Amino acid sequence: MSATYSERRGQLETYFDRTAHEAWKRLTSDAPVSGIRATVRAGRDDMRRTLLSWLPADLSGRRVLDAGCGTGALAVEAARRGARVLGIDISANLVGIARERTPSDLGGGAVEFRPGDMLDPAAGLFDHVVAMDSLIHYPDRDIVGVLAGLAARTAGSVVFTFAPRTPALAAMHFVGRAFPRGDRAPAIEPVTEARLRALIEGDPRLSQWRIGRTLRISRGFYISQAMELVRS
Incomplete structure (x- = not known):
């Protein structure tokens, strides 16, 4: 992967392990949160269901x-449907929360949580990959590079999200720059759907894949777009 991918990955690891893991733990629980964070929680719930x-x-x-599993909610739901799930996240602290929250009874499924890079080839092969809000901090070409790396080890589908370039999202980013740098995450990288489609369709590493469903979810301060890649 590119130098920008490695640099941003390091920034995210530092942010979630040193600054944000307690806030993220609260956001992904049933604990009361502020009105702004409540919209983010609701939007994430909608996206996970999608x-x-x-x-x-x-x-x-x-x-x-589950590439960028965070505190593990999506991985647990997939396991309850019978899957053998590997949840990987760059934040060891978030992986620790995911392990603590894993229920003892997952029916016929199973889940393992592991800190590390979603592109680690040692993770093996998969039938499906889900990357929910784990690519939104990367430039568009790095997003496509990650998708190509994941697709090379996937037999069925890759479903992921990106930050769509919208006026509302641009305004939120402008407001976010008012906060001290140490208190905010590395910047989200908005991309237009047309640009992302062009990069995916023009990448020879993804020549055996096509874009399937796509859906934008907007709930207050949460704006994210889901996209599906399936084998041609």
């Missing part, structure tokens, strides 16, 4: 990668 609905209803025997 991405899971794009996977087969019965995941028995399927191996699923």
Whole structure:
């Protein structure tokens, strides 16, 4: 991967392990949060349901990668549908929370949480990959590079999200720059859907893949767009 990918990955690891893991732990729980964070929580809940609905209803025997698993909610739901899930996140602290929250009874499924890079080839092969809001901090060409790396080890589908370039999102980023740098995450990198489509369709590493469903979810301060890649 590119130098920008490595640099941004390091920034995110530092941010989530040193600054944001307690706030993220609260956001992804049932604890009361501010009105702004409540809209982010609701939007993330909607997005998680959307991405899971794009996977087969019965995941028995399927191996699923939750790339950027955070505190593990999506991975647990996939496991409850029968999948063998590997959840990987660059933040060891978030992985620790995910392990603590893993229920003892997952039916016929199983889940393992591991700190590390979603592109680590040692993770093996998968039937499906989900990357929810784990690519939104990377430039568009790095997003496509990650997708190509994941697709090379995936048999079925890759579903992911990106930050769509919208006036509302641009305004939120402008407001966010008023906060001290140590208190905010590395910048989100908005990209237009047309630009991302062009890069995906023009990348020879993804020549055996096509873009399927796409859906934008906007709930207050949460704006994110889901996209599906399936084998041609």
